[in-house]
Amino acid sequence: MEAEPRELDREDFWAACAAPAVEALAACATPEDVERVRVRFLGRQSPLSLALRRLRDLPDERRRQAGLLGNRTRTALEEALRAREGELSRAAAARRLEAEVVDVTLPGRRPALGHPHPLVTVRREVEAIFASLGFTVADGPEVEGEWYNFEALNMPPDHPAREMHDSFYLDARAGPDEPPGRLLLRTHTSPVQVRYMLGRGGRLPVRIIAPGRVYRRDEDATHSPMFHQVEGLLLGQGVAFSHLKGVLTEFARRLYGPQTEVRLRPSYFPFTEPSAEADVTCAFCGGSGCRTCKGSGWIEILGAGMVHPRVLEAGGYDPERVSGFAFGVGIDRLAMLRYGIPDMRLLFEGDLRFLDQF
Ligand code: DAH
Numbered sequence: 451m452e453a454e455p456r457e458l459d460r461e462d463f464w465a466a467c468a469a470p471a472v473e474a475l476a477a478c479a480t481p482e483d484v485e486r487v488r489v490r491f492l493g494r495q496s497p498l499s500l501a502l503r504r505l506r507d508l509p510d511e512r513r514r515q516a517g518l519l520g521n522r523t524r525t526a527l528e529e530a531l532r533a534r535e536g537e538l539s540r541a542a543a544a545r546r547l548e549a550e551v552v553d554v555t556l557p558g559r560r561p562a563l564g565h566p567h568p569l570v571t572v573r574r575e576v577e578a579i580f581a582s583l584g585f586t587v588a589d590g591p592e593v594e595g596e597w598y599n600f601e602a603l604n605m606p607p608d609h610p611a612r613e614m615h616d617s618f619y620l621d622a623r624a625g626p627d628e629p630p631g632r633l634l635l636r637t638h639t640s641p642v643q644v645r646y647m648l649g650r651g652g653r654l655p656v657r658i659i660a661p662g663r664v665y666r667r668d669e670d671a672t673h674s675p676m677f678h679q680v681e682g683l684l685l686g687q688g689v690a691f692s693h694l695k696g697v698l699t700e701f702a703r704r705l706y707g708p709q710t711e712v713r714l715r716p717s718y719f720p721f722t723e724p725s726a727e728a729d730v731t732c733a734f735c736g737g738s739g740c741r742t743c744k745g746s747g748w749i750e751i752l753g754a755g756m757v758h759p760r761v762l763e764a765g766g767y768d769p770e771r772v773s774g775f776a777f778g779v780g781i782d783r784l785a786m787l788r789y790g791i792p793d794m795r796l797l798f799e800g801d802l803r804f805l806d807q808f
Contacts, residue, residue, distance in 0.1 A: 458505060458508060458512070458516040458519075459508070459512050459515045464522075465523075467501060467523060468491075468498070468523050468526070471487060471490075471492075471498075472527075474490070474491065475530060475531065475534050478534060478538060480538055480542065481535050481539045481542065483538075484531055484538060485535075487531065488531050491527065492524070492531070498520075498523065498524060502520050502521075505517050505520060565808070567808075568785045568788075568789055568791075568805070569678060569781055569782060569785050569797060571785075571808070572784050572785040573680070573781050575705065576661070576680050576779070577659065577661065577680075579700075579701055579704045579705065580680075580682065580701070583697060584657055585659045585682065586657065586659075587659055587660070588645075589661075590639075590645045590646075590660065591636070592636055592662065592664075593620065593633055593634075593635060594634060594641050595628050595629060595632075595633060596624070596631030596632050597624070597628070597630070598641035598644050599617075599636050599641045601631070601764075602761065602765070603641065603643075603721040603761055603764075604721050604758050604761055604764075605720045609720060615637035615666060616666050617634045617635070617667070618675075619632050619633070619634045620632070620635070635664075635665035636665065637664060637666050638679060638681070638778060639660045639661070639662050639664060639679040639680065642658075642660035642681050643681060643765065643776060644761070644764055646660070646683065647762075647764075647766055652766050652767060654686055654772065655684070655685060655686045656685035656686075658681075658682070658683050658684075659680050659682045659683075660680065660681040660683075661679070661680040661681075662678065662681075663678055664676070664677060664678065665677075669795070671792065671794065672783075674795055674797070676798070677781075677782045678781040678782050679779060679780055680781055681776070681777070682697075682754075682775075682776060682779075683757070683774065683775075683776045684697070684775055684776075685757065685762075685772055685773070685774030686772070686773070686774060688773065689774045689775060690773070691724070693775065694754060694775035694777070695712070698712055698714075698752070699712045702730045706733045707733070709736070710733070711730065711731045711737070712729070713729045714726040714727070714729075714754075715728075717753060720758070721755075721761045721776065722754065722755025722758055722775075723756060723759075725755035726755055727750055727754075728754055729749060732746075732747055732749050733749070733788070734787075734790070735747065742787070742790070749787060751779060751780075751783065751787070752778060752779040752780070753777065754777035756773065756775050757774045757775060782794050782797055789808060
């Protein structure tokens with residue numbers, strides 16, 4: 451709107467400037483529409499702004515009156531825009547509130563809380579018991595060399611005990627810095643004994659447990675191709691079989707209760723001499739005989755023995771000076787006994803209907 455400077459002090463001129471804005475404002479439906487009106491009618495290139503800028507061309511005595519009218523028009527328009535925008539945002543908010551109504555009286559949805567797998571619970575318990583007896587936790591690789599898994603444990607290549615370990619061999623051999631042989635998935639945690647001894651460089655004492663996964667070609671209700679063991683190894687001077695029995699008894703009583711009895715039966719393992727298997731009184735019947743212990747009142751939980759001199763030598767210890775004991779526990783078996791789980795495979799199927807019971 452072009453304006454002759456002489457029109458600037460006339461009220462109808464300014465009213466005409468504002469009228470289209472007021473009309474556009476009435477047609478606004480959203481706060482964004484109002485913003486567009488603001489740019490168009492109050493922006494730098496709007497007729498109103500252009501007219502206000504031309505005030506300076508007026509002589510002093512007319513500029514006062516014209517300025518008063520012009521500024522009043524702008525203020526009124528700004529005011530109208532603000533009011534309309536407020537109105538429209540309140541309406542929009544009210545519409546949203548109505549659309550997004552939350553019924554706080556509806557019952558809540560409980561978040562699904564996970565929990566440790568029963569095997570983890572048992573492993574942690576075993577670790578805590580041995581930690582309190584002064585053992586630390588060691589570990590070793592699950593892909594192991596034949597030398598560590600067998601040879602160093604007094605099972606040379608033609609040893610019949612190797613056949614009892616139906617092994618998973620890899621199509622690969624140990625690296626150039628390792629003792630020669632094939633690679634396999636370790637069939638027990640016993641090779642950690644050897645690795646730990648070698649890393650300890652002949653120092654005493656040695657007092658470790660080594661929990662971990664082990665693998666054998668075996669699958670039925672009480673065997674899984676992947677299962678878990680905890681290996682134990684204690685070396686010192688003058689360590690005797692009675693120490694082994696003491697530690698195992700303490701372990702069993704902490705795990706199954708103070709009334710638990712431990713019985714050691716002579717057995718055979720290539721890496722211990724003498725060797726034993728340890729039974730505990732059945733936690734289900736207390737020793738009177740039930741289905742779980744097959745009527746015997748006893749349940750076998752581990753293998754153990756005095757470390758064989760050849761194993762000490764392979765680990766860099768002098769069998770004339772140092773003695774010790776070792777043991778190997780199946781954690782899966784401990785968990786099955788603890789929770790009355792009839793089939794080991796249930797532990798590995800990941801079925802939440804099963805796992806949620808623990
Ligand atoms: N390595 C044996 C197995 O997997 C368990 C075992 C028995 C470990 C006697 C030992 C031991 O350290 O002394 O069947």
